[in-house]
Amino acid sequence: MTAYAPEVDRAAGRLDDQLFIACGLAWGAGLLHAVAALGHVHGYVPFTVSLALVAAVQFGWGVALYRRPGRHVLLAGAGLSVAVAGLWIASRTSGLPIGPAPWVGKPVGAIESVATADEIALALLALSQLRPRRTGRAARGFRAMGTALTLYLILLSSLLLMPGPAHGGVKGSLAGVPRAGFQFLCHPG
Numbered sequence: 001m002t003a004y005a006p007e008v009d010r011a012a013g014r015l016d017d018q019l020f021i022a023c024g025l026a027w028g029a030g031l032l033h034a035v036a037a038l039g040h041v042h043g044y045v046p047f048t049v050s051l052a053l054v055a056a057v058q059f060g061w062g063v064a065l066y067r068r069p070g071r072h073v074l075l076a077g078a079g080l081s082v083a084v085a086g087l088w089i090a091s092r093t094s095g096l097p098i099g100p101a102p103w104v105g106k107p108v109g110a111i112e113s114v115a116t117a118d119e120i121a122l123a124l125l126a127l128s129q130l131r132p133r134r135t136g137r138a139a140r141g142f143r144a145m146g147t148a149l150t151l152y153l154i155l156l157s158s159l160l161l162m163p164g165p166a167h168g169g170v171k172g173s174l175a176g177v178p179r180a181g182f183q184f185l186c187h188p189g
Contacts, residue, residue: 018125018143019069021150023062025122026077028157029084030058032115035161044100054084071130078126081119088116114156121150 037051061077090096092112095104125146133139 016129018129018147019065021147021154022077022122022125022129023066024154025118025125025150026058026062026065028154029081029115029118029122030055030062031161032111032118032157033058036111036115047099069129074126074129078123081123081126085116085119085123088112111160114153114160118153118157121153125150 033051033055037048037055040048040051057080061073061080064073065077087096091106092108093105095102095106097103128146
């Protein structure tokens with residue numbers, strides 16, 4: 001086993017739980033981007049296509065990581081995640097040079113914010129898999145805390161995909177999220 005492939009457990013010959021979590025983050029972000037693409041379907045077509053392509057690449061990266069975890073796959077996922085998160089941050093602050101309102105920042109939404117958090121966590125998790133695993137108490141505690149945070153993000157991503165309270169879905173803090181998840185598909189108007 002090499003230092004950059006701690007994802008394989010020598011004794012059990014199975015994938016590290018952290019890589020399953022990375023797959024979950026990629027698929028969660030991909031689903032959120034697919035929902036965002038549907039939200040842009042009647043708007044600026046290049047944004048719709050871009051969001052759909054990002055979703056497809058994130059799904060594909062999760063599958064590639066699951067099937068053949070390795071240094072190049074981890075680096076590609078980390079790079080993609082950082083690039084998409086950076087583009088989103090730019091679109092919300094200074095705006096993008098293209099689109100219906102060039103150089104005008106867009107408002108921050110819940111779905112995009114959680115997808116970006118998924119991507120940042122995914123990049124950190126992928127990069128951490130490239131380092132040799134430390135076994136000390138502090139390292140185990142840090143990994144446990146990171147695992148809890150990333151599982152929370154996956155859960156939050158899943159909750160955002162549920163129909164809103166008018167459809168028997170989540171109540172409470174997500175009740176005010178406009179067109180949350182598949183609610184847009186049920187009532188696009």
